[in-house]
Amino acid sequence: MNSVAVLDLIARKTLTRVPGFHAPYWLAITPDNSEIYVTNNGNETVQVINAPAGVYPNVGPMSGGAPVTITGEGLGNTTAVRFGCLPAASFRVINDHQIRAVSPLFVSDVKIDVTLGQNTTRTVGRFYYLQDSVMTGISRTSGPLSGGDALTVTGRGLITTTEVRFGNVSVTPSTLLDDRVTVTVPPAQAPGPVPVTVVTQSNAYGRAVYTYMNPPGISSVTPASGPTSGGTPVLIEGTALAFTQTVTIGGTQADFGIISATRVAVVTPPAAAPGPADVVVTTTSGTATAPGAFLYT
Numbered sequence: 001m002n003s004v005a006v007l008d009l010i011a012r013k014t015l016t017r018v019p020g021f022h023a024p025y026w027l028a029i030t031p032d033n034s035e036i037y038v039t040n041n042g043n044e045t046v047q048v049i050n051a052p053a054g055v056y057p058n059v060g061p062m063s064g065g066a067p068v069t070i071t072g073e074g075l076g077n078t079t080a081v082r083f084g085c086l087p088a089a090s091f092r093v094i095n096d097h098q099i100r101a102v103s104p105l106f107v108s109d110v111k112i113d114v115t116l117g118q119n120t121t122r123t124v125g126r127f128y129y130l131q132d133s134v135m136t137g138i139s140r141t142s143g144p145l146s147g148g149d150a151l152t153v154t155g156r157g158l159i160t161t162t163e164v165r166f167g168n169v170s171v172t173p174s175t176l177l178d179d180r181v182t183v184t185v186p187p188a189q190a191p192g193p194v195p196v197t198v199v200t201q202s203n204a205y206g207r208a209v210y211t212y213m214n215p216p217g218i219s220s221v222t223p224a225s226g227p228t229s230g231g232t233p234v235l236i237e238g239t240a241l242a243f244t245q246t247v248t249i250g251g252t253q254a255d256f257g258i259i260s261a262t263r264v265a266v267v268t269p270p271a272a273a274p275g276p277a278d279v280v281v282t283t284t285s286g287t288a289t290a291p292g293a294f295l296y297t
Contacts, residue, residue: 002019002021002022002024002042003017003018003019003021004024004036004038006018015054016052021038021040021042022040022041022042022043022045023040023041024041025039025040026039027039035049035050036048036050036051050071053072053125055070055112055124055126055127056068056071057201058125058128059127059128060130060201061132062105062106062130063105064102064104064105065102066102067102068102069099069100070098070099070101070112070114070124070125072097072124074116075093075098075099075114075116075124076095077117078115078116079115079118080114080115081101081112081114082112082115083103083104083106083112083127084106084110084111085110086104086105087104088103088104089101089102099114103129106129108129109126109127109128109129110129111123111127112124130160133156133157133160133161134155134156134157136154137154138152139152139153139154141210141211141243142212142213142243142284143210143211143212143213144285144286145187145190145191145214145285146187147184147185147186148185148187149184149185150182150185151182151184151185151210152181152182153181153182153196153208154179155180156178156179157178157200158177158178158179158181159176159178160200160201161173161181161199162200163199164181164183164196164197165196165197166185166186166194167188167194169186169188171183171185171186181198185210188212191211191212191214191240192211193210193211193212194212195209196208196209196210213240213283213284214239214240214285215240215285215286215288216238216239216241216285217238217239218236218238218281218293219237220235220236221235221236221279221293221294222235222237225295225296225297226268226294226295226296227297228270228271228272228274228296228297230267230268230271231267231268232267234249234266234267234294235263235264236263236264236279236281238262238281239261240261240283241258241260241261241262241263241264241281241283242261242283243283243284244264244281244283245283246280247266247280248279248280249268249269249271249279249280249294250271250278250294251277251278252269252270252271254266254268254269264281268294271296274295275295276292276293276295276296277292277293278291278292
């Protein structure tokens with residue numbers, strides 16, 4: 001396909017297609033929403049096009065106050081901007097092709113009209129008022145300093161998410177749906193909790209906490225021996241054990257309970273034969289192995 005589609009994500013329809021590209025692959029929009037840079041895989045070039053006439057962004061909160069950019073032709077003598085039947089909270093004519101306006105308080109989606117001079121009114125786009133976005137949870141609450149895990153944010157009103165922040169680090173979503181957003185966890189410099197913030201075009205924020213962890217370590221296994229019938233209570237001591245997911249002894253999963261970030265209580269599973277067995281602790285940030293740390297007798 002050698003065209004670029006302009007989509008309305010809220011109405012779920014294609015507004016127009018711009019032809020003349022060569023296997024377009026990626027695009028970027030300038031901060032003022034006036035130009036679009038499109039990379040062509042077909043001939044390894046970059047094309048610059050003017051943004052289609054319309055309103056950017058075209059969504060905002062019901063409380064109003066959302067800044068929008070209106071683009072088009074012949075806008076230089078605009079004397080009024082209306083969101084439905086209400087005047088814009090404020091507006092400023094930038095030039096003949098651009099107006100900056102602020103949405104008023106409203107409760108529904110509306111047409112945006114501009115008045116040119118004293119008598120001519122033109123509809124320039126549509127603006128959707130959205131309920132506040134809500135975050136209900138994240139699919140994982142901890143992971144390694146290196147990041148790289150896929151994380152799903154769940155909630156409602158997330159279709160217009162523009163970024164997900166882990167502390168001060170911003171991540172672009174890889175998938176967007178109204179009830180969930182998927183991102184890749186970025187790396188961190190130090191262990192510890194960071195707020196996860198979802199930023200949507202309704203100017204609402206949802207918050208959760210993600211904890212970066214060092215890889216786990218095992219310093220001791222006490223007692224270090226027990227019968228092959230299993231059932232021996234064992235205390236594993238080490239580091240970064242707070243998010244333990246599984247414990248195996250001799251390759252067999254053991255029942256366990258997390259006592260603290262440095263202690264995990266385990267009950268040994270049965271073994272097929274006497275001999276040394278590896279103790280392996282797996283957490284959300286990695287795996288620690290103590291070779292032959294428990295001896296079946």
